[in-house]
Amino acid sequence: MIRAVSAHEVAPSMHAWDVDAENLTVKAGRRLAVNGLRLSLGTGVHGLLGPNGAGKTTLMRALSTVVKPAGGRLSLLGSDAADGRTLRGLRRRLGYLPQHFGFYPRFTVREYVEYMAWLREMPAAAIPGAVQRSIERVRLADRADSRLKSLSGGMLRRVGIAQAIVNDPALLLLDEPTVGLDPEQRVEFRTLLRELGADSCVVVSTHLVEDVVAACTDVVLIDGGALVFQGLPADLVRLGEHGGTGDSPAERGYTTLLNRHRSAS
């Protein structure tokens, strides 16, 4: 299914970077999970890597405007994330899949995605078509009318992806989107990611380094709430050719970078 493209989507953008963070600090509870982060992301698929507790999830929550930054400057799609007045317009162009995303168990797939589309203030006439498109893109069209509580973990994850992409967001944030997907579904998902990354800014936070190397145009590695490395996946692979622990060059590159960063600080 194709859809009509509206004028504001083809208009040239007025901002340099889709995500522009300068000395960003975000609190998780009382801890400073993101501490002095400097990050600039444009169009493309950006893989967010890092150890547990590095602040990835907190960063994703800040980028999706669920939490307000405690300090520093964060500009999303050209508008300031801390400014309450532009928040509503910004959120219309956002898509978010949390790590533990909640859903209403009795809703069907279609109704849930419709509800999220309505929450993101899509024009009412466009919702049914957009919902059908996004459900088809995640290959759930045959289960579109079954209740969410009857779905398996992988299918639920795909429903989460569907609701994140239903409004064709300019900034798409996916936290662990491939949890529970079988290898075939993961390959399909990578294709979807590449499609999405062609004209919007996609940030994928994941532990699976292969996914990052295969589908991302850019790799961001953070540790301890600060940026460690930002560059091409090829650079990561190259770093892993000589030393480091892991079963693939990408994993070895990842551990090399982390060790270098930890020994330097």
Next chain:
Amino acid sequence: MMRIIRTELRRSNALTLALLITAVSVAALGTSVGLWREQWLRFTYNHATALFVLAPLAMAGGAMLGRRERRTRVEELIGSTGRPSWQRISPTAAAMMVAVAAAHLLVFAGGAIWVARNATYTPAGALFVPLTGVVVLTGAAWLGLAAGRAWPSLLVPPALAVVGLAMQVALAERTSDPTSRLGNLALVPQPQSYDWEAVTGRAVLGHLVLGAGLAAAGLLLAAAASWRPRAAAGAVLAGATAIAVIVPGTASARYYVDLDAQRLVCADGAPQVCVTAVHANRLPEVVAPARQALALLAKLPGAPKRAVEWRSDVVYVPGSDEPGGFRAAPGTVQFQLDQDGGDVDPQLVDSILNGAGTTYNGCPRIDEVAKYAAGAWVKGTDDLQPADGRIAYGDQFHAEISDTVGKLRSLPKAEQIRRVTALRDAAAACRTDLLPILTGGARP
């Protein structure tokens, strides 16, 4: 938004709540069928008293829906979306309102079909009471919604139901005091004493304002993000409660006498027998005994030629002695139809003959021995069995009656007639010392 409302109706607990409300309402009405089967005014009262139970249940149902967001951990996802909170809860609140209204009105419609077949008097404002009930139920459900959003624990819904019930019980104790205004808040006020008493518009308005206040406060609290809407909700609730307490007046001013309901409906033929419009469906049963009693009363000179149902011109205040009522016009004997339980007085003849046709003529009831004796004399028996439901007399009372009648019958016929006629005239004039008239001045 309409699609979302339909989704919520199908997938939330709105339907379950509607089923629960329907079942409880039907159960409550089913146990009192005899009371309301034939009159609109009583039917709307009995249907509305189920609110005692339904409002707490609606509150609990709303709380279960309100805690859904926190329980399913949807909050994080919703936090990244842009819709303001009052727009977000509108479909949920609308679904609750539709469910609750449908359940309440469906039960009303079902009962109304039945009543419409039997009832003979349809008051003008009969529909306002269930509509007010719908507003009160919606208010309770929305208040519960706000409570569930604020405290998502599983303890909250049953706690709300029980607390609501406890408050009702406490308020119900206040309604037994006729001068209290706090009883205006109770959803089960005192019932009407007679079938022609209708609820005043101010009482209905009081409940309507209370329901609207609950609804507005619930909506404001559910959508509140800062302290301002919460303060406004508190103010709205306080204001609505104050109006609901003050405007309807005291409990004794809750009902008024509906004169249309008291309009007389008479049977064909002579002598004329009339009942009030609200009892017109009982006229066929009443005609024969009334005419029989009139024939018996014809023994006395100046006997009445018409039997008319007794009506009151004031609202009866429970516990008071004065039933009020129209004084009987000359040539008319009055009888009372309204026995508890809705059945026609099985001893109608005896009741009419009591006091030789003077018991229900608007005078206070005293000196029953003389009246019973006169009635027994007219009937030709030794004792009288009127279905005087409120009072149970002991054996000594009945022995006195038989005694008096026996002594009366020992006198010459003309003297008997003279004395009973004198008693009848004295009772009609509301004189109090009646027994000496029958016994010739000497009290046994």
Next chain:
Amino acid sequence: MTRWLRLYLRSRRVPLATAVSIGAVALIWLAWLAFSDRSEVSEPLTILTVVLGLAPLIPTLAGDDDALESTAALPWPPRRALHLIACFVMVTAALAATRPTGAWFGPTWQVVRDCAGLTGLIGLGVALAGTRLAWQLPISWTALQVVLGGPEEDWRQVLYWLVQPADNRVAAVTAVLLFVGGVLAYALRSGPRVAAAEVTMGQ
């Protein structure tokens, strides 16, 4: 044994529920002491206090992951039955303990009977519909009885068993049957199976 018991009680959040339950009973008791001049609490309020004492214990009747717990080696039915009976004993004891004080709840036998029957109803509700919906039947039926019922004759004594006088045999039999039925039902089944996707949501 006690270690297991302690962990079990914590897993079911029993301490908080017990505190709320006893606290609610205490609140009503204090309110009656303060605001009423009679020493015996009125019947409707007694019945509502029984419900108020039992309601916070409903969520303790199911754990967070019953599917996981059912894989345990030890048999659950006698433990579940014991849990329900313990709820009944606790609430009855709390209300009966007010007897020597200035505000006391109803004829003690009536309190025992009402508590037993309501516990059985709760057990039945949990077995049939799960803890989230279990409160509907007991509270609706109790509310209807409190409003519409009184001392009755014949079959209505079964319908209005909560409000019959303490020496009424039919009501006592009804309460005992409800109690036994509820304990058995809950021992055999602790609720409908929870779908895998809903397990993380808790109660």
